[in-house]
Amino acid sequence: MELLRNAVRPYAWGSRTTIPELLGRPVPSPHPEAELWMGAHPGDPSHVIGPDGTEHSLLELVESDPVGQLGVRCAEHWGGRLPFLLKILAAEEPLSMQAHPSAQQAAEGYAREEAAGIARDASNRNYPDPTAKPELVCALTEFHALAGFRDPDRTVELLRAIDTPGLTKYSELLAAQPDPDGLRALFTTFITLPQPALDELLPEVLDACVRHVKDHGEFDAECRTVLGLGETHPRDAGVLAALLLNRLTLHAGEAIYLPAGNLHLYLHGTAVEILANSDNILRCGLTPKHVDVPELLRVVDFACGDMPVLSGEAAGRSSVYRTGTPEFELSRVEWTDGDRGELDLHGTGPEILLCTAGELLLCADDGTKVELHRGESVWLPASDPGVKVRPIGTEPAHLFRATVGTCID
Incomplete structure (x- = not known):
């Protein structure tokens, strides 16, 4: 039982106040601080602080004594690797829209890219490791996210509520097939639009969202979200894709579980996040980073409906967020x-x-x-x-x- 010194990740979308305030450091920090990592991730492992003040990498401790650190069952099942990573997530601005692969998809993708000789740290690498990356995020403050595809009938109502001449054919495409296959068709159409067509459609959609907000329309939160994304990513197809996802506001203690294939986007707030110890991300947009559309379409799950919000199974003072994933459990x-x-x-x-x-x-x-x-x-x-x-x-x-x-x- 030893204290940890943990790494802070300074991504541009982070907050300059949340993590410094949590750690008792001067506020604001010089640069945005987005994530506090706790675990044995090779990219930034925690350090164990001994009774005499000396520090040792948790990754090195696990690698040198996997059975003692992890236990026989965990060490054997995960090949001597700590399977989870715990984080504090401090989102001041939206992250990229993304999905994560299943274990089988990750293993196959990793093998393909290894055979192709793509460097593991290359900017166009989709699978730097062969493992799945399910995750769960639990709000510490009010936390805003897009996650999972909304019921198609409800999405048709939204698209018709902000209808424009350029958008009509797309809303009617989904209206004609309001099911996962219809969502796949519309999503694929949106994210593969040629840039000239996108540059024509997006301003129309954003103007329609402005009118909807001014008129106090039913989809106010969804339209405000799209307007915010459109302001920061003015020529990005991910803004259109955002119209298809559930818009969620989590309160402290509420959580969502994101299994393989779930398309999601964290918008704003502070949360505890637990995830499998993997770096595999397939991005959809709203980022300058690599977007591989064909691979994304192989990974994304187009199942649709309301996104379940977890409050945890209560047992006395404890609440357990059960997901069925073998890599982690959060209480x-x-x-x-x-x-x-x-x-x-x-x-x-x-x-x-x-x-x-x-x-x-x-x-x-x-x-x-x-x-x-x-x-x-x-x-x-x-x-x-x-x-x-x-x-x-x-x-x-x-x-x-x-x-x-x-x-x-």
């Missing part, structure tokens, strides 16, 4: 004002514990004690004894617990 623990009760943790695999509010005292069965303050996290290897957790003082405290999924075959 949220909340102590209310004045609650000083203990949480007894007796896991059989590796865990990362993250404090997002208040202060906590962790007491291991061997007598080791660690204080965990807001923004701090600890690594619990599989070989560690059980741990008891309770708040320090009477203030509310929040803890996120990242573990390996319980459904390993």
